[in-house]
Amino acid sequence: MSVFDELSRREFLKVGAAGAGMVLLAACTKGGEETSSTSLNALFMQQAAYSNTDTQGMIAAFQKANPKIKVTPTFVAYEALHDKIVTAAPAGTYDVVLIDVIWPPEFATKSEVVDVTGRFPANWQTDIFPGALQTAQYQDKFYGVPWILDTKYFFNNKDMLSKVGVDSAPTTWDEVVSAATDLKSKGIVKYPLVWSWAQAEAVICDYAQLLGAYGGQFLDSSGKPAFNAGGGLAALEFMKKTLDDGISNPASTESLETDVVKIISQGQAAMALNWTFMFALANDPSQSEVAGQIGIAHTPVGPSGAGPSCNGSMALSIASGSKHPEEAWKLIEFMTSQTIQDQYAKLSLPIWKSSYDDPQVVSTAGAEVVAAAKSQLNDMILRPQVPAYNEASAALQLEIQNALTGAKTPQQALDDAAKVWEGLLQS
Amino acid sequence: MREKRRLGPLRVRVPGAAGTAALLLLPSLVVVFGIVVYPLARTLYTSFFDVNSPFPGRYPFVGLGNYRWTFGSPDFWAALRRTAYFTLVSTWFELILGLLLALLLSVRFRGRAVLRSIVILPWALPTIVNGMMWRWIFNPEYGALNALFTQLHLTSQYRSWLGRPFLALNMVIVADVWKTTPLAAFLLLAGLSTIPRELYEAARVDGAGAVRSFFSVTLPLLVPTILVVLVVRTIEAFKVFDIIYVMTRGGPANGTQTIAVFAYIQAFSNQRFGRGGALAYVIAMFILGFALIYMRLLRREVEY
Numbered sequence: 001m002s003v004f005d006e007l008s009r010r011e012f013l014k015v016g017a018a019g020a021g022m023v024l025l026a027a028c029t030k031g032g033e034e035t036s037s038t039s040l041n042a043l044f045m046q047q048a049a050y051s052n053t054d055t056q057g058m059i060a061a062f063q064k065a066n067p068k069i070k071v072t073p074t075f076v077a078y079e080a081l082h083d084k085i086v087t088a089a090p091a092g093t094y095d096v097v098l099i100d101v102i103w104p105p106e107f108a109t110k111s112e113v114v115d116v117t118g119r120f121p122a123n124w125q126t127d128i129f130p131g132a133l134q135t136a137q138y139q140d141k142f143y144g145v146p147w148i149l150d151t152k153y154f155f156n157n158k159d160m161l162s163k164v165g166v167d168s169a170p171t172t173w174d175e176v177v178s179a180a181t182d183l184k185s186k187g188i189v190k191y192p193l194v195w196s197w198a199q200a201e202a203v204i205c206d207y208a209q210l211l212g213a214y215g216g217q218f219l220d221s222s223g224k225p226a227f228n229a230g231g232g233l234a235a236l237e238f239m240k241k242t243l244d245d246g247i248s249n250p251a252s253t254e255s256l257e258t259d260v261v262k263i264i265s266q267g268q269a270a271m272a273l274n275w276t277f278m279f280a281l282a283n284d285p286s287q288s289e290v291a292g293q294i295g296i297a298h299t300p301v302g303p304s305g306a307g308p309s310c311n312g313s314m315a316l317s318i319a320s321g322s323k324h325p326e327e328a329w330k331l332i333e334f335m336t337s338q339t340i341q342d343q344y345a346k347l348s349l350p351i352w353k354s355s356y357d358d359p360q361v362v363s364t365a366g367a368e369v370v371a372a373a374k375s376q377l378n379d380m381i382l383r384p385q386v387p388a389y390n391e392a393s394a395a396l397q398l399e400i401q402n403a404l405t406g407a408k409t410p411q412q413a414l415d416d417a418a419k420v421w422e423g424l425l426q427s
Numbered sequence: 428m429r430e431k432r433r434l435g436p437l438r439v440r441v442p443g444a445a446g447t448a449a450l451l452l453l454p455s456l457v458v459v460f461g462i463v464v465y466p467l468a469r470t471l472y473t474s475f476f477d478v479n480s481p482f483p484g485r486y487p488f489v490g491l492g493n494y495r496w497t498f499g500s501p502d503f504w505a506a507l508r509r510t511a512y513f514t515l516v517s518t519w520f521e522l523i524l525g526l527l528l529a530l531l532l533s534v535r536f537r538g539r540a541v542l543r544s545i546v547i548l549p550w551a552l553p554t555i556v557n558g559m560m561w562r563w564i565f566n567p568e569y570g571a572l573n574a575l576f577t578q579l580h581l582t583s584q585y586r587s588w589l590g591r592p593f594l595a596l597n598m599v600i601v602a603d604v605w606k607t608t609p610l611a612a613f614l615l616l617a618g619l620s621t622i623p624r625e626l627y628e629a630a631r632v633d634g635a636g637a638v639r640s641f642f643s644v645t646l647p648l649l650v651p652t653i654l655v656v657l658v659v660r661t662i663e664a665f666k667v668f669d670i671i672y673v674m675t676r677g678g679p680a681n682g683t684q685t686i687a688v689f690a691y692i693q694a695f696s697n698q699r700f701g702r703g704g705a706l707a708y709v710i711a712m713f714i715l716g717f718a719l720i721y722m723r724l725l726r727r728e729v730e731y
Contacts (some may be wrong), residue, residue, distance in 0.1 A: 037564070079676060082696065083695040083696055086481055086695055086696075086698060087481065089480075089481045089482065090481045090482050106698070107542075109484075110479065110480040110698065111480070111482070112480070112481075143583055150459070159611045168483075198678060198679065199676070199677070199678030199679050199680065199681070200676070200678070250567075250587050250590060251567035251568060251587045251590060253587070253679055254567065254587055254589045254590040254678075254679060259568070262568065263568055264570070266568070266569075268568065286447075390696050390697055390698075391697045393694075394696065394697075397678075399681055400683050401678065401679050401680035401681075402680050405590075405591055405592065405679060405680055407592070407680060
């Protein structure tokens with residue numbers, strides 16, 4: 001046997017021993033942690049609303065106030081958030097998870113998040129915007145605390161609009177179309193409108209808003225799908241027509257909200273629907289070529305006279321697998337508190353009604369944003385609150401894309417989606 | 428070799444040696460059982476129940492219901508067709524481009540070693556990184572592909588590459604071919620180096636040109652290696668998931684939703700784990716079928 005063999009075998013044993021030691025060590029620390037200090041894992045998203053830096057800032061402040069609790073945040077894309085919560089649930093990986101307004105029915109019926117109704121102080125029900133409270137609510141119970149109160153506003157490039165004689169933001173979709181047609185024909189911008197119409201939840205938000213403007217509804221009073229007629233159909237026909245007429249950027253069908261920010265920021269579109277965060281980003285000279293030109297307004301109204309915006313709020317919940325629900329609740333209370341939310345109002349507005357009259361918040365978020373929010377936050381449309389929402393939404397996303405890409409007529413596409421919904425709503 | 432023979436009788440004489448061997452094998456057995464056998468059995472078990480949450484618990488037994496649903500679902504067949512297209516097109520492109528690359532790399536020229544290491548780079552890239560990179564290249568507004576094509580005056584305006592279902596599927600294939608061609612090339616390069624030089628010399632003596640000697644000498648002798656490439660690539664391509672998850676998440680209009688993506692969505696996005704399990708088994712059966720066919724083909728080659 002050569003020396004080399006001998007060495008490698010000895011080395012192998014060493015590595016093996018080290019490995020075993022590490023396993024032992026990991027087992028020990030896991031046991032030890034619970035006595036001294038608590039370690040919390042929290043799941044957030046990196047897209048829209050609070051930036052990662054903001055979230056980390058809030059966590060740092062929390063740890064300073066609670067030195068015995070250590071918080072480890074994980075950030076994933078919104079598109080991965082739902083599946084991450086589901087897959088991590090049995091292992092109890094996360095203590096606090098960020099959930100979207102459309103998930104409480106699903107997560108509640110499957111016991112993936114904890115009912116916190118008992119922990120809710122009475123004054124929260126009156127001090128928090130009703131639209132925000134709905135975010136974590138399912139059948140009169142709360143499954144979390146709203147953290148992000150967000151909705152899709154109407155953003156417009158004021159400089160571009162003034163070149164076609166439009167001096168204030170269009171207030172109806174007809175005005176939007178005529179302004180867009182002028183912008184295109186005068187060669188100011190090739191595609192005046194850009195949307196987040198990728199096959200994702202984002203397209204449902206834009207669709208919901210247009211459905212509301214055209215006076216449609218997702219479900220009728222008996223709970224049956226109703227979007228394939230009336231306003232729901234008119235909304236999709238409108239979407240398709242703007243693509244056919246060349247006033248909507250064809251890249252819309254593969255764009256998410258962040259792509260919309262980029263396209264607007266590069267001055268390649270004049271008008272778009274997007275969440276609050278776009279106002280700060282598109283007006284930031286370090287990342288936008290059109291800084292200072294982007295205005296924010298109440299979403300345009302349609303023929304029905306209504307202009308509701310899609311409720312895109314999100315809540316912080318205690319994951320049902322958490323071994324530290326008390327500490328997790330403490331973190332949630334801290335991050336949703338008025339003091340913290342007012343401080344970070346730049347990218348996401350507070351859930352607290354009184355914050356909107358606080359001059360400090362108005363100066364942090366911008367007077368224009370707060371003014372738009374004050375009217376829009378009382379005029380929001382909810383996506384249907386059903387346990388099989390994800391599947392239903394996926395079916396609708398697919399059929400909307402089928403219509404937008406020309407594979408089906410809007411009527412055919414929505415009829416097909418409605419058929420899928422009927423099956424899902426029954427089960 | 429000699430050492431091994433001496434160890435043979437030794438093992439018989441010393442009682443407990445077999446026990447020691449078993450003990451030493453135990454860790455790997457535990458690992459194999461834990462990460463292969465148990466999940467396989469558990470998935471099969473799950474596929475017979477209507478499991479609608481990730482938690483362990485009691486779920487209604489549905490027998491073959493999930494399999495019936497799978498084969499009755501038009502979405503499943505559509506996903507299967509897309510997967511077949513993806514597998515066929517990407518495998519053949521990888522094979523043909525890989526063969527050309529291998530032929531080039533087998534020629535002696537200056538800087539061959541450098542080129543060989545550059546060529547392997549795409550294969551060394553993690554699929555997630557590769558997917559992100561191509562998503563940026565294909566980006567309709569600031570992607571490199573649009574810039575390249577317009578600057579070369581091949582197209583007059585920017586196009587949306589991942590915005591239409593069938594085009595998107597083909598663009599994902601481009602990204603996959605770019606990444607996996609080096610693997611095919613290196614397998615084929617190894618195959619090329621086993622072909623005896625004398626055969627080429629004999630061919631030249633018989634008056635065969637480069638093209639003739641490629642089709643009469645190289646290609647027939649390369650068949651076993653080509654089969655290996657086909658086996659490895661069809662099986663890999665059939666279960667494609669990560670590159671699609673990163674680039675398109677199955678969209679637009681489900682145009683890039685392959686069968687593995689379909690299984691993922693059923694299990695994790697829709698929380699229908701029973702259906703997901705059934706789909707996983709259907710995929711596994713298809714792959715097993717491929718593997719059996721290929722194994723027969725390969726065995727025949729060896730006999731020959």
